[in-house]
Amino acid sequence: MDENPSRLDPIVERFRRTLERGRLATTYLFIGPVGAGKLWFANLLAGRLLCQQADHQAVAACGVCQSCLLLAAGSHPDLLHVAKPADKSSLPIALLIGEKERRGREGLCHDLGLRPAISTRRVAVIEDADAMKEESANCLLKTLEEPPPRSVLLLIAENEARVLPTIRSRSQVVRFPDPASADEPAAANESPQVEEVLNAVRSGLGREPLDPVLLGRALEPLMRAGGSKADDTSSDADAPTTQSAAQASAKKKRASGRDLLRVAVDEVIRLQHAELMRLAARNEHRTPAGDAIYRRLERSMVAAEEVERNANPGTLLQAYLQDLAELA
Numbered sequence: 057m058d059e060n061p062s063r064l065d066p067i068v069e070r071f072r073r074t075l076e077r078g079r080l081a082t083t084y085l086f087i088g089p090v091g092a093g094k095l096w097f098a099n100l101l102a103g104r105l106l107c108q109q110a111d112h113q114a115v116a117a118c119g120v121c122q123s124c125l126l127l128a129a130g131s132h133p134d135l136l137h138v139a140k141p142a143d144k145s146s147l148p149i150a151l152l153i154g155e156k157e158r159r160g161r162e163g164l165c166h167d168l169g170l171r172p173a174i175s176t177r178r179v180a181v182i183e184d185a186d187a188m189k190e191e192s193a194n195c196l197l198k199t200l201e202e203p204p205p206r207s208v209l210l211l212i213a214e215n216e217a218r219v220l221p222t223i224r225s226r227s228q229v230v231r232f233p234d235p236a237s238a239d240e241p242a243a244a245n246e247s248p249q250v251e252e253v254l255n256a257v258r259s260g261l262g263r264e265p266l267d268p269v270l271l272g273r274a275l276e277p278l279m280r281a282g283g284s285k286a287d288d289t290s291s292d293a294d295a296p297t298t299q300s301a302a303q304a305s306a307k308k309k310r311a312s313g314r315d316l317l318r319v320a321v322d323e324v325i326r327l328q329h330a331e332l333m334r335l336a337a338r339n340e341h342r343t344p345a346g347d348a349i350y351r352r353l354e355r356s357m358v359a360a361e362e363v364e365r366n367a368n369p370g371t372l373l374q375a376y377l378q379d380l381a382e383l384a
């Protein structure tokens with residue numbers, strides 16, 4: 057993946073604001089399925105952090121300085137990168153703390169503590185953070201507990217549950233949306249219900265300030281229908297034999313409560329992001345209004361994850377609307 061997928065815009069924007077405010081954390085944990093763009097973004101961010109003349113307004117490197125050229129050549133002395141070899145089931149501990157005879161004198165944990173060679177900091181990208189044996193995790197943990205000055209660690213994992221809790225708790229978790237699910241609302245577009253939901257979201261959220269009461273009222277039918285997963289329970293496998301083509305087509309057009317909720321959440325994210333862009337264009341994104349949108353974006357991304365995790369759509373929507381109201 058070499059282009060910025062627009063579904064990652066909220067993440068890019070979030071980091072742009074973080075960098076602009078000088079609030080970068082030391083350790084991030086990027087969670088998401090294969091193809092979600094975690095490594096792509098880690099490389100983008102690393103390039104930006106190492107760049108010698110980066111634009112402070114953007115999450116992008118200049119592309120022409122010594123750092124950027126070395127990065128492009130794959131030989132940047134301040135970028136450390138480890139990943140599980142294809143033939144191994146876990147991340148080898150030697151990559152973190154060196155081979156047996158040189159333990160603690162080489163490996164990522166050692167190298168991260170060296171003075172930056174050409175950039176102002178050192179960046180470590182650690183793939184497969186969910187495939188670490190406890191011994192490796194404990195070594196990394198020491199580094200996370202006392203990170204060397206001027207170092208940034210970007211951990212990447214698919215399965216959050218397999219990341220050692222002590223590592224997770226010392227990282228700022230960034231969740232990447234599933235690229236497969238991002239396409240689904242478009243596929244469900246045949247449904248008139250989808251149009252209704254989109255209109256409802258726009259009526260409550262299409263303008264600032266956000267009107268969560270209006271939004272909630274408009275989405276009421278979805279809240280009622282959202283608790284049921286009836287449309288998901290009938291198996292598609294036997295559709296050809298037990299359903300006529302017309303029935304099958306009708307079923308396809310009737311999106312489930314979960315599908316509709318995902319459409320609603322995605323639309324909230326899209327509208328909030330567009331509003332943030334408008335504020336940024338007028339240089340008003342640092343205002344309280346901008347902060348509120350930013351917090352609602354974060355809350356929306358949590359909601360999007362909850363939809364993915366099959367949370368009860370009705371309960372989810374209720375809590376989501378309540379939080380949006382409080383953030384308005």
Ligand SMILES: [Zn+2]
Nearest residue numbers: 107118121124
């Ligand atoms: Zn540069």
